[in-house]
Amino acid sequence: MxxxxxxxxxxxxxxxxxxxxxxxxxxxxxxxxxxxxxxxxxxxxxxxxxxxxxxxxxxxxxxxxxxxxxxxxxxxxxxxxxxxxxxxxxxxxxxxxxxxxxxxxxxxxxxxxxxxxxxxxxxxxxxxxxxxxxxxxxxxxxxxxxKKRQNQTPVKVxxxxxxxxxxxxxxxxxxxxxxxxxxxxxxxxxxxxxxxxxxxxxxxxEAALMNQLLAKQLLRQDEINRQIITLGTNRLEQKKEELYNKEQLKDEYLKNVCQELRTPLTHMKTALSILNSPNLRPPQRQRYLQMLNTQCDQQNSLITGLLELVQLERNLERTTLESVRLSDILPGVVSTYKTVAQEKGIILDYTVPPEIPSVWCVSGGLRQIVIKMLHNSIKFTPNGGQVWVRARIQGDYVQLEFRDTGIGIAENEIPKIFERFYRVRTAATEDYGGAGLGLTIVQQLLLRSGGSISVKSKLSEGSTFTVQLATVGNTPRA
Incomplete structure (x- = not known):
C-alpha cells in the first residue's frame, strides 16, 4: 500500500x-x-x-x-x-x-x-x-x-x-x-x-481503561524519577571521586615542591653557618661560597621550572595548534647552543632534509621542545662527547632524534624520567643540578600536540630521545 x-x-x-x-x-x-x-x-x-x-x-x-x-x-x-x-x-x-x-x-x-x-x-x-x-x-x-533570532530569522533546529x-x-x-x-x-x-x-x-x-492508563503513567514517571535520581547520584559520586583524586594529586605535588625547595635551602644554611667560622681557611671559604652560588642557581632553576610548568598546565588546553617547519626552528636553536657545546669540547650538529614537511605543534611549543632536549643532551654529555639532532619522515609523522654520547640512563630509571622533579641518579659525584621538570614539560607539550616521545639508553654509552609529531595534512592524536 x-x-x-x-x-x-x-x-x-x-x-x-x-x-x-x-x-x-x-x-x-x-x-x-x-x-x-x-x-x-x-x-x-x-x-x-x-x-x-x-x-x-x-x-x-x-x-x-x-x-x-x-x-x-x-x-x-x-x-x-x-x-x-x-x-x-x-x-x-x-x-x-x-x-x-x-x-x-x-x-x-x-x-x-x-x-x-x-x-x-x-x-x-x-x-x-x-x-x-x-x-x-x-x-x-x-x-x-x-527558535528564532531577535531579527525573527529562523535558526537551525x-x-x-x-x-x-x-x-x-x-x-x-x-x-x-x-x-x-x-x-x-x-x-x-x-x-x-x-x-x-x-x-x-x-x-x-471507558473509565476503567482511563484509571489503568493513569496508573501506568504514574508508574512510568516514577521509574523515570528513580533513574534520574540514580544517574544524579552516580554522577555526584564520580565528581566526588574526581575531586578527591585531584586533592590527593595536589597534596602530593605540594609535598614534592616543598621537598625540592627545602634541599637547596638546607645546603645554603649549612654553608652560611660554616662561613661564619673564624678558623675557616681561604680555600674552604671559596668552596662554600661556590656551594652557595650553586644552590642559589638550583633554587632559581626550581622556581623558574615550577612557574613554567604551572603556566603551561593552566593554559595548555586553550593553546591552539599551529603549522611549523623544523627548518625554521632547529638551525637557530642549535646555533645558540653551539657556544655552550664548544666550551665543553662537545661536537654539536644537526640534519634536516629539505623534504621534511611541516608539523603540528602548540603555539611556540616546538622551540621549547628543541631547547629543553638540547640542554639535557649537552648537560649530560661529558667533555669531548658528541650530540646529533636528526629529522626524518616516518609515515604520517616526523621524527626528531636527539642522540648523545653522554652518561646514559639505567634501564630501571627510564620509566621515571618524565615524572616531575625526577633527576637521573649517577654513581659519579658530579651534581648535574636542574629542577627535574624539563622532560615533564616536553611530554606535556607533545601530548597536547598529538605527538609522543620515547627514549633508548645505555649507561656510559649515551641516549637517544625520539620526538614524534604529526605532519600537516594528518590529524594529530589529541
Missing amino acids: NVSLAKELSVYQLVMGVQVPPKPLSLSPATLLSLVRAQIDLLIEQQIAATLWVKLPPDKIWQSELARYKSSVGASSLIYTCQIEESGKGGDEGEGRVNASSSPSSPSSSHHVSVHLPADSQMRRENFLMVLSPQFCSLILAHRPL NTNKKQPLLIITTVEGRIIQQVLDGIRKGIPPESSPILLASFICPTVP
Whole structure:
C-alpha cells in the first residue's frame, strides 16, 4: 500500500484548531517516552488490537516500543508509520524514518503501512502516537517549537534531546476525530486509500481503561524519577571521586615542591653557618661560597621550572595548534647552543632534509621542545662527547632524534624520567643540578600536540630521545 500526506498537514495545528484546544505542556523527551511506554503497556495488558498512527524518533529505544506491541498483539493490529523523505534520497532516510531493519514489522507487511511525508512537511517538527480502537482512542503529540533570532530569522533546529517539547496528551474523541479527518483530507487522490475510512472515535472513553492508563503513567514517571535520581547520584559520586583524586594529586605535588625547595635551602644554611667560622681557611671559604652560588642557581632553576610548568598546565588546553617547519626552528636553536657545546669540547650538529614537511605543534611549543632536549643532551654529555639532532619522515609523522654520547640512563630509571622533579641518579659525584621538570614539560607539550616521545639508553654509552609529531595534512592524536 502506497500512502503519502500533503506537506501542509500538521497534527499540531489540527489539535490546536479545535474549539477549546488543550493546553500544551513544556516537557522533556524522557517524559514523552514515559507516556508512550505507558500507552503501550495498557494496549498490551488489555490486548487491544488498535490501529496506530505513529511518527516517532528513529532511535531504537522508541522503535522497540512499537515492536513490543506488535509482538504481543500480533496480526490483529495495523500500524501507519509516517516517514520524512529527504531531498535526493528517494525517501530512504531522514528524520522520522523507520527502516525495514528497525521497524516492528517489514514495510511490505499488510499490517504495517509506510506513510510518506515530503521533506518540507509541516510534520517535520512533530512526533506523535495516535491509538484508534472501538474501546479506546488516545493521542500523544510532541511539537518542537522553532527558535528564532531577535531579527525573527529562523535558526537551525537544536536537536539536543534535552530541549523541552510542547506535549499534548488527550483521550477526547472530538480532538482525535478532527486529527483523523484531517489526515484523511491530507491524502492526495493518487495515493492509496486508508483502510479505516469510516472509523468514528468513541465519544466517552471507558473509565476503567482511563484509571489503568493513569496508573501506568504514574508508574512510568516514577521509574523515570528513580533513574534520574540514580544517574544524579552516580554522577555526584564520580565528581566526588574526581575531586578527591585531584586533592590527593595536589597534596602530593605540594609535598614534592616543598621537598625540592627545602634541599637547596638546607645546603645554603649549612654553608652560611660554616662561613661564619673564624678558623675557616681561604680555600674552604671559596668552596662554600661556590656551594652557595650553586644552590642559589638550583633554587632559581626550581622556581623558574615550577612557574613554567604551572603556566603551561593552566593554559595548555586553550593553546591552539599551529603549522611549523623544523627548518625554521632547529638551525637557530642549535646555533645558540653551539657556544655552550664548544666550551665543553662537545661536537654539536644537526640534519634536516629539505623534504621534511611541516608539523603540528602548540603555539611556540616546538622551540621549547628543541631547547629543553638540547640542554639535557649537552648537560649530560661529558667533555669531548658528541650530540646529533636528526629529522626524518616516518609515515604520517616526523621524527626528531636527539642522540648523545653522554652518561646514559639505567634501564630501571627510564620509566621515571618524565615524572616531575625526577633527576637521573649517577654513581659519579658530579651534581648535574636542574629542577627535574624539563622532560615533564616536553611530554606535556607533545601530548597536547598529538605527538609522543620515547627514549633508548645505555649507561656510559649515551641516549637517544625520539620526538614524534604529526605532519600537516594528518590529524594529530589529541
